[in-house]
Amino acid sequence: MNTFGQIFRITSFGESHGRGIGVVVDGCPAGLALDLNAIQEDLERRRPGQSRITTQRKEPDQFEILSGTVDNVTTGAPIACMVWNKDQRSKDYSHIEQKFRPSHADYTYFKKYGLRDHRGGGRSSARETIARVIGGGIAKQLLALKFGIQIDAWVAAVGTVEMERYWDKAMELTTENAKIVRCPDEEKADAMVAAIEAARKAGDSLGGIVACRASNVPVGLGEPIYGKLHALLGAAMLGINAVKGFEIGSGFNGARMKGSDHNDQFYTDDEGRIRTRTNYSGGVQGGISNGENIEFRVAFKPTSTLMRDQDSVDAEGKSTVVKGKGRHDPCVVPRAVPIVEAMAALVLADLYLLNLGRQV
Amino acid sequence: MNTFGQIFRITSFGESHGRGIGVVVDGCPAGLALDLNAIQEDLERRRPGQSRITTQRKEPDQFEILSGTVDNVTTGAPIACMVWNKDQRSKDYSHIEQKFRPSHADYTYFKKYGLRDHRGGGRSSARETIARVIGGGIAKQLLALKFGIQIDAWVAAVGTVEMERYWDKAMELTTENAKIVRCPDEEKADAMVAAIEAARKAGDSLGGIVACRASNVPVGLGEPIYGKLHALLGAAMLGINAVKGFEIGSGFNGARMKGSDHNDQFYTDDEGRIRTRTNYSGGVQGGISNGENIEFRVAFKPTSTLMRDQDSVDAEGKSTVVKGKGRHDPCVVPRAVPIVEAMAALVLADLYLLNLGRQV
């Protein structure tokens, strides 16, 4: 369904080529003074046309609040926000009205619903993620206010260019390439940008990996048995367009380790806090946050739209050829960074509210 | 929370060292004639003591139905099932009553709830997965009856011993080692068993990877935007004890591919069905099943309980040493196979019921 979360929850609506994209944020505590600029900045990091390595569609993606605040302070009422669509070129999609683009959602939506909104992928467009970035932006501010939680994501891999694990460093983007590709390793950032530009020239596309870290998370978030913190994070991330994999802490590498290497030893630090010496658990044990940084990685497949001919079929099952038109990202992972952060914030805000009242 | 699913849903209860483990299955259609033996067989594949590479605890894990059927046919009422505990040795756990075992849920449960049921991990014990295997067993039978869906999981890796991708082959376990480790590659199965036995002797443990395939899945299962099929599968798998990663189709490898290699071309087969030539999508496009096999992989960390000394702290934060007693699996992945299948079945059964009524 189009609602995410149990108490702090968002309901998303809108299509890429309709009136706009909207979100209703329900369950946000009253009295939160919203920093609208911070939310808009996250939208800027998500929007197309922001740099030379993203699609050149120009969408300002300015959001407005329709309800739920007085003087930008939340009242406890549902907060509806909207980004009106501006720069859609529906005609860019008329060529695929009767065709199924490979590895897109065209075919499955058509079969599920008996019809299809072909303009820009309709509801399956990544433009829907605007709703998540706004909702997550509000969640981030709640988490920062209550606990000082900080959520940072970055690009850990583009195609075969992959940086080292980076969990404990400050998130700094120093060079131009580091900034546009959102990778803190300067050399790797250069290589990533080069790879993306090469893919664009070839009419091809690349995937990649986004890493994310949440710090200052209190102990106790996450609900056994089916509401484990990393299970909800996984669902949140796998629900982002183009995501094919999720791992927390040691992840798939951890499956290759011995227990004697993998176990995170407890110790008591100078301030009397119980900590772990390593963090292969990724900040989660038994599905519940243990106070260490929450660390996870998200795998994105290469963009499905290619600027070259691809064999496919049409709605009647006849062979046809599809070629991308319009303006598309050869690699979505740089723009996915704020989406990953937003979804992480939504999960943590919801689990924070669920965790109230767990003890008499 | 302890309920999983929206329409076809299970509610799990019970602890490893209490009266037993139970499950309430709600939303199962009426008129399903249950094959109890098939469910019991799945429990046999899950239970401890089943082979020389698993823990030697002897638990028969015989289940009984408490409600919801007449002559083993479902009536539409909630189906409650129970496995009574038999072979618990709570004293095996008295030595850790005041200690936090590394990479276990001891510390996080204690902080979340203010108290802790230390016997066998209480609620965080893998024994809870009995509830899932029973619920999933009923779901499997519903899916088989309605669509002929077949769900098979197997062990794809133990520690560093990893078999090739295997998606399109029939699931056959021919040798003794293949059977007990649940890996269809005979040579790899031998190596896996050897690795597990070596780990046991060293008082150490191993992780691994379980692969799973669902075939004959109809097109259309999965709900945009936040109820994507692979997002729900991911949440289901990451909710299993010791799981650190999930990937569908190409997964993390897909992040390294080019779009021109990764896209799954559509074609129409001899029977007029629209198919894809490759299946990097893993049977899911846009969050909705496309009729190809659903293929995913699940990463398990090495067992946390080790038969050797480990540094840790106690409830007061003081340094202490923990050493496993009792009977534990040096590697849980062979026993995890039916659990992975069960959770997959629960997700598919729920999405089947949710998908009814998507068109007028």
Add this chain to the structure above:
Amino acid sequence: MNTFGQIFRITSFGESHGRGIGVVVDGCPAGLALDLNAIQEDLERRRPGQSRITTQRKEPDQFEILSGTVDNVTTGAPIACMVWNKDQRSKDYSHIEQKFRPSHADYTYFKKYGLRDHRGGGRSSARETIARVIGGGIAKQLLALKFGIQIDAWVAAVGTVEMERYWDKAMELTTENAKIVRCPDEEKADAMVAAIEAARKAGDSLGGIVACRASNVPVGLGEPIYGKLHALLGAAMLGINAVKGFEIGSGFNGARMKGSDHNDQFYTDDEGRIRTRTNYSGGVQGGISNGENIEFRVAFKPTSTLMRDQDSVDAEGKSTVVKGKGRHDPCVVPRAVPIVEAMAALVLADLYLLNLGRQV
């Protein structure tokens, strides 16, 4: 929360004196060709200023669709609709900014949220019911298409003027007074209009009862145990502003009857359908529709806003006097009629979708 329903569900947002009132309808099957005029007509029946016995605020309450349709046909995507606010006079409310109006939600919202949107009651305003009328209007069309379900509500009582039970008659409003007060009994309608006008002149207000009937409902809607049809209907009605009571079938009168009079005898009609000779059950037995007309009644308290001085307290607990300003209904029940119908439609549409798949 602000979401109603499980599968066919609405999420409501907006305040009486903010940007407008909106609703997101999720779970509506794809392929439903919407009759927008029918929905607008329900909004006309709800809107203020429609007749001489309602508030004289002039709000056109024109709705627009923001998402979820192509050429007014539903696509399966969430349908967002909006009515923009036009004729708010926030200054009409400045006099009560620091005061708690008796029997309003001012005090409880203030205590719950720590702040209060005093303009027009903010979120607690009956203007929110626009969201329900739109959502219910879509549900009505789904129910009419699938089963020919017809839902009619009318005013059964205004203050002490009460008409006879009327369940089996066609809903016809013949005279001017019958039309504006929505009571099919011409004489009673005259008396009701007179009572409302007298209350207005006295600066006082009246309550009343709305009766509602749904016909052509198939057997089988309603979910044991906690999702009984009349329990969900009751929750839906009691969630409407000013409602203090709900009864199905014989209701409170039924409590005074003998079983031998109250039991609805089964018989088989000429078409071979199993029917009941009486309908004290109100169309629901064991929480499930039995194919007879669903009949229920809803009690509304008198409007809380009075055009006369009332003693009260302010936010600091000091004595004060409150007097209504602005434009208010001396009796809300005529305008409540389409709201009752809408909520009934939402419940039935949701239960229809939930009832799919109850048998293998």
Add this chain to the structure above:
Amino acid sequence: MNTFGQIFRITSFGESHGRGIGVVVDGCPAGLALDLNAIQEDLERRRPGQSRITTQRKEPDQFEILSGTVDNVTTGAPIACMVWNKDQRSKDYSHIEQKFRPSHADYTYFKKYGLRDHRGGGRSSARETIARVIGGGIAKQLLALKFGIQIDAWVAAVGTVEMERYWDKAMELTTENAKIVRCPDEEKADAMVAAIEAARKAGDSLGGIVACRASNVPVGLGEPIYGKLHALLGAAMLGINAVKGFEIGSGFNGARMKGSDHNDQFYTDDEGRIRTRTNYSGGVQGGISNGENIEFRVAFKPTSTLMRDQDSVDAEGKSTVVKGKGRHDPCVVPRAVPIVEAMAALVLADLYLLNLGRQV
């Protein structure tokens, strides 16, 4: 479905003539020391055979806890409880195996599920309310501990014998008849008992009204818009077998009052608390508790099972005659008292947990 509540929630299972009735209570805070006797006492007030005016079936209804506690203290894990069936006489029901009893759920269950568990009504039996009494018993203890909330229900009417409104008096049952019929008015209690005995002799049955009051409820419980306190209470009560109506505060009588009489004036009491001089609101304004006593009434229809011949049809639609056998209550309302209290406690406990975190 068979789950009630959002955070504090119960899942019910079991049939009247199967193995027993069970309940899983999820979301109860950890650290609550349960008074098992108090829960058992509520079960005693519910059980059949407790007095000469109830059915003479002898069911001890002893409950046992299967999970979720250590030394009767809740651990945060789901609390499963069970009452095993003892004194079922399934043969008492063989005569109705193929018949639909008037005003029972036989026909609707049969049509909904395609089959029917005829023994004792199967799932639709009032025996299911054991699950609610246990769950509500735990909720009561949580509410008492946190706020000193006290919930008292009593019989306000049996058939046409109705006592005066009684909201502000202490709940005392002084005479034998007052105790068994649970009506605090001694004279009315005598008349009620006489009426029930007369109905029994005539092979007939009676309905009645249960009134309920919750005191010491804090301000702020209840969620706008669709989770209003009285809407959830209404759904809870209407979900009890045989209930046909619900009213809060002034209820249906309030619909006949003028606003100037009905409005509850605010004042500040000697302790500085804001109170209302009257309580026509029934303790709820805008769907949120205002700190006054919560007062509501529940209408029960007369028992459907009669010890006399009634015309009906069988599963093939042919005319037949049905006559009650077995042991049934001529009037259920005395036994419904603890059920009403339990459902009220479940609603309040859930709303208490939902209300945490409504302000930053």
